[in-house]
Amino acid sequence: MPRITEEFEHQAKKQSFRYDKQNQSKIVRQSGKLPDNSEEGLVVQSIGKDFLVKVSSNDEDIQLVECVTAGRIISENENSSMVAVGDKVGIIIPKKNKDGLSSGKIVSVHKRVNCFSRTTVYKQSREDILAANIDKALIFSAAVEPEYNRRFIDRLLITAELNLVEPAICINKIDLLYDEDLTDDFEIYKKLGIKVFFISALKEEGLEQISNFIKDSVTLLCGASGTGKSTLINGLSGKSIQKVTDISDKTFKGKHTTSATxxxxxxxxxNLIDTPGLREFALWGLTKNDAALYYHEFDEFSSQCRFTPCTHTHEPECVVKDAYEKGLVDAQRYESYLNIFDSLEE
Ligand SMILES: Nc1nc2c(ncn2[C@@H]2O[C@H](COP(=O)(O)OP(=O)(O)OP(=O)(O)O)[C@@H](O)[C@H]2O)c(=O)[nH]1
Ligand SMILES: [Mg+2]
Ligand SMILES: [Zn+2]
Incomplete structure (x- = not known):
C-alpha cells in the first residue's frame, strides 16, 4: 500500500528539527520515518489539544478516534498551528487494554493545500489556523442581534482571497430585519462578484441557496458569536446536532456557545465546518503595501495614480482617493481599506 512514509523517507536526509512554540515539550520535524503501525486519517474536530480523527479503510468501515498530538511529530507545515480541522494526519490507533481505550496519537501532519488563518489573539505574529484544506468560506453575519460589521467581513474576504478560497457572504436573521437599506449595503459585494445570501436559519428561509453553495465542497463557516452558525447547521441537517444558545438580552452579543471546531x-x-464565534480577526500573511490589491474596486483607478507604488492614503494626485472623494468608490470600503492599512506592518 503506498503510504506517506515513502515520501517522508525520501526527504529524510534534509531533516530539520524545531520546537513547536505553542508546546515546548514537542519535537517537530519536517520529515522522518513514520511508525509502521500508523494509519491515515482526517481531523474532523478540534477543541484545545484534543482532536477527533476519522479513519476509513472503506466507505462502510469508518472509525472516529480521539487523539492528542504525539511528543514527536512530523509536520510538513512550518510555523503554524500544529493540527487543524481538515488536516490529513497519520495516527497511531490505541489498542484496547485492561484499563479501557487510551487516546490515539497524531504522529504526522500532511502538507496543507491551503488554510484559513488569522494572527493569534494572545500572541502577536503567530498563525492561528481556523481550518485547513478548504474550498469555500461562508462569511456569516446577522442583520441584527448582533448587527453585522462590514469591516470585519472585509477582513475575512481578504483572507479568503489570500488563500484561494471561494467566499460568500451570508446575512442571517432576516426574519427580524429585511429592508432595502440592508440589501443596498451589500450591493457593492455583488458588484465585485461575491455571492451574498440573505437567510433566516431559524425559520429555515433561504437554506437552499446555502446547500447549493456548499454542495460537493468543504466549506468553512465563520463569523461572530450569536449570529446563528450552529442554528444553520441544525437547519441544514434537519436535526439538532449543534448546541444553540440565546444571545445576551442586554448587549445582543453571543455567548460563545460553540467551543469546538x-x-x-x-x-x-x-461538508460544513462549524467554528467558535470569532471575537476579533487580525489578518495573517498580508503586508501593508499589498492591502490595496484586495480592494478590486480600486483597480480601474490605481493604474492612473501619479506615484507607483501608491498607498492611496496621502499621496498627491492619487486617483483612488480622488474617486472616493467624488463618490465613485464605495465610502465604507475605502474607509475599511484605511483601517486595514493602518493595522498592518510594513
Ligand atoms: N430571530 C432569529 N434568531 C436566530 C436565527 N438564527 C439563530 N438565531 C438565534 O440566535 C441565537 C444564537 O444562535 P447560535 O446558532 O447559537 O449562534 P452561533 O453563531 O452558533 O454562536 P456561537 O456558537 O457562540 O459562535 C439563538 O438564540 C438562535 O435561536 C434567525 O434566523 N432568526
Ligand atoms: Mg455555535
Ligand atoms: Zn493612489
Missing part, C-alpha cells in the same frame, strides 16, 4: 458531513455531499 467541527466538520459536519451532510449526506447529500456537502
Amino acid at each position: 467541527r466538520m459536519i458531513e451532510f449526506g447529500w455531499g456537502g
Whole structure:
C-alpha cells in the first residue's frame, strides 16, 4: 500500500528539527520515518489539544478516534498551528487494554493545500489556523442581534482571497430585519462578484441557496458569536446536532456557545465546518503595501495614480482617493481599506 512514509523517507536526509512554540515539550520535524503501525486519517474536530480523527479503510468501515498530538511529530507545515480541522494526519490507533481505550496519537501532519488563518489573539505574529484544506468560506453575519460589521467581513474576504478560497457572504436573521437599506449595503459585494445570501436559519428561509453553495465542497463557516452558525447547521441537517444558545438580552452579543471546531458531513455531499464565534480577526500573511490589491474596486483607478507604488492614503494626485472623494468608490470600503492599512506592518 503506498503510504506517506515513502515520501517522508525520501526527504529524510534534509531533516530539520524545531520546537513547536505553542508546546515546548514537542519535537517537530519536517520529515522522518513514520511508525509502521500508523494509519491515515482526517481531523474532523478540534477543541484545545484534543482532536477527533476519522479513519476509513472503506466507505462502510469508518472509525472516529480521539487523539492528542504525539511528543514527536512530523509536520510538513512550518510555523503554524500544529493540527487543524481538515488536516490529513497519520495516527497511531490505541489498542484496547485492561484499563479501557487510551487516546490515539497524531504522529504526522500532511502538507496543507491551503488554510484559513488569522494572527493569534494572545500572541502577536503567530498563525492561528481556523481550518485547513478548504474550498469555500461562508462569511456569516446577522442583520441584527448582533448587527453585522462590514469591516470585519472585509477582513475575512481578504483572507479568503489570500488563500484561494471561494467566499460568500451570508446575512442571517432576516426574519427580524429585511429592508432595502440592508440589501443596498451589500450591493457593492455583488458588484465585485461575491455571492451574498440573505437567510433566516431559524425559520429555515433561504437554506437552499446555502446547500447549493456548499454542495460537493468543504466549506468553512465563520463569523461572530450569536449570529446563528450552529442554528444553520441544525437547519441544514434537519436535526439538532449543534448546541444553540440565546444571545445576551442586554448587549445582543453571543455567548460563545460553540467551543469546538467541527466538520459536519451532510449526506447529500456537502461538508460544513462549524467554528467558535470569532471575537476579533487580525489578518495573517498580508503586508501593508499589498492591502490595496484586495480592494478590486480600486483597480480601474490605481493604474492612473501619479506615484507607483501608491498607498492611496496621502499621496498627491492619487486617483483612488480622488474617486472616493467624488463618490465613485464605495465610502465604507475605502474607509475599511484605511483601517486595514493602518493595522498592518510594513
Ligand atoms: N430571530 C432569529 N434568531 C436566530 C436565527 N438564527 C439563530 N438565531 C438565534 O440566535 C441565537 C444564537 O444562535 P447560535 O446558532 O447559537 O449562534 P452561533 O453563531 O452558533 O454562536 P456561537 O456558537 O457562540 O459562535 C439563538 O438564540 C438562535 O435561536 C434567525 O434566523 N432568526
Ligand atoms: Mg455555535
Ligand atoms: Zn493612489
